[in-house]
Structures are given as C-alpha cells and as structure tokens.
Amino acid sequence: MLETTPPETTRFAPSPTGLLHLGHAHSALFAARAAGPTGPGGGRFLLRIEDIDRARCRPLFEAAILEDLAWLGLRWEQPVRRQSDHLDDYAAALARLEGAGLLYPCFCTRREIAEEIARSARAPHGPEGPLYPGTCRRLDPAERAARRAAGEGFALRLDVEAAVRRTGPLTWHDAAKGEIRAAPESLGDVVLARRDIGTSYHLAVTVDDALQGVTLVTRGEDLFHATHVHRLLQALLDLPVPRWHHHGLLADETGRRLAKRHDALAVAALREAGKTPQEVRAMAGFG
Ligand code: GLU
Secondary structure, eight states: OOOOOOOOEEEEOOOSSSOOBHHHHHHHHHHHHHTOSBSTTSBEEEEEEOOOOTTTOOHHHHHHHHHHHHHTTOOOOSSOEEGGGOHHHHHHHHHHHHHTTOEEEEOOOHHHHHHHHHHOTTOOEETTEEOOOOGGGGOOHHHHHHHHHTTOOOEEEEOHHHHHHHHOOOEEEETTTEEEEOOGGGGOSOEEEOTTTSOOHHHHHHHHHHHTTOSEEEEEGGGTTHHHHHHHHHHHTTOOOOEEEEEOOOBOTTSOBOOTTOGGGBHHHHHHTTOOHHHHHHHTTOO
C-alpha cells in the first residue's frame, strides 16, 4: 500500500543574528520536506523571522538568510512573518496570562540570580541548568507595588506551579519520541516578557505557530524541553495544539554541534568557495 502523510503546515524560524550555516540549512530543508508537496490542497512551508531581540538581530543577516535559502532551492509562502512587526499579538497574550494571575514581575538581575543560586545549597536544576530560585515570586505585595511604582525595571515570569494547577496534566506528541508527558515545571518560572523587549522566545513562538496555522513544528532537539512550556502556554491561551518533530543536530568532524562559530560552514562561504546548491544540500544531510 502506498504510504501517504497528510499535508502539513511547517515553518523554518531563524533568528537573524548571524549567517545561515549548515545546521540551519538542515533545519530549513527538514521543515520544507515535512510539509510535503506544496500547492493547492497540499502542504504549506512558511518562513518566520524571529527578531524580537533587536540588539542581536541585523537586517543584513535577514537579507542574507533569505538569499541563502532561495539559493538552496527553497520556496516559501509570502508574506514572511517578522516577529518585530507583531509585538501587539504577544502583548495581548501576555495581558491574558496576567489577567489570570499567572505572571509576576521579577526585578532580579542575572547577577542577583546567579548569587542567589550560589548561596542556596539546594537550588533546583532543570535540563538546561539551574532554575530561577523564585525570589520575586515570594515578594511581599506591598514591596512589589512600591518597586513597580518607583519605576524599577522588571521581567514578567510565569508562575509555573499555578499554571499547571490550572491546566492539569498535559501531553504532546513528538514524531521521533512519541507521546510525551508535558513537564513545564522542569524549566521553572520562565520569563515570558523580558524587561528590554516585552516578550520572549517562548511566548512569541507559541503565539505565532497558532496564528500561522502551523500543524507540525519541526526544530532541532536542542529545543525539545522548550516544548513543555509551549504546550502549557497553548493550554492557558486556548490555542490549537500542533505536533512536533525535533530533529537531531548536525555535528562537525569532532562531534561538536555546529554553531555560528563555524564560519567556514556558512552557506554563503560554501557558495563563494564554489559549491553548488546540490552539494550544500547534501552536506546538510539532504543529498
Ligand atoms: N528562532 C529559533 C532559533 O533560531 C528557532 C525557534 C523554533 O524553531 O521554535 O533557534
């Protein structure tokens, strides 16, 4: 029997903080293939520019990413969604969570958090390192109000225990690993609005995937744990639940994960060195 997969809506969502390298090319090609044949009644392959961190993103890199993807032979639907154009969408989701009493202001600096963790012998750890110790969750309401009124800067954190109490147990589906029990508490009280940009990766990505009708979220397995938080946010915000496929990461010859420091493996560098799109696709695991 012929095996058929339903058409999917997938997306590639790079942050324009550097040139596209082979690891990104792998992710983009993976998402495009997972959409299946595109066209009327078929799959949809979307591109999203994740540029909420204005200090790290550059229009120059955005242009270079689009050029490299097109050179690789990828075609995506228009218009491209650029997150910095949609801050209102994230603010609306944040207001809803705040209205439900699930957020609290966090005045801690990175340094204060590190010091607090170092002081505490029993600092909880998650898959990505020590968790936020909850200092500002325990602030006295009067102090909280006074610091806000004094204009002290703050981030907004999710009170994950309160959120999980509200939603009850959740699961999600990963194409590689199967049914997964959501464990958002393993990441602690994540930041949903950074003090400098008013939103965060977790919030923006969850809102966008819903607004863009993404049915299958594909991305590297380095973001596997983030999905626990996204699944929780979907439940809190009544958003549709896609499926996920976290793929393995490309490594260099020494087994180290490819990163932006591997400049020689930037798609643009390979192109300038005379490689063809087909050769670069093969290097990215899509020969
Ligand atoms: N923008 C993220 C990155 O470049 C990917 C986001 C996602 O696929 O969820 O790592």
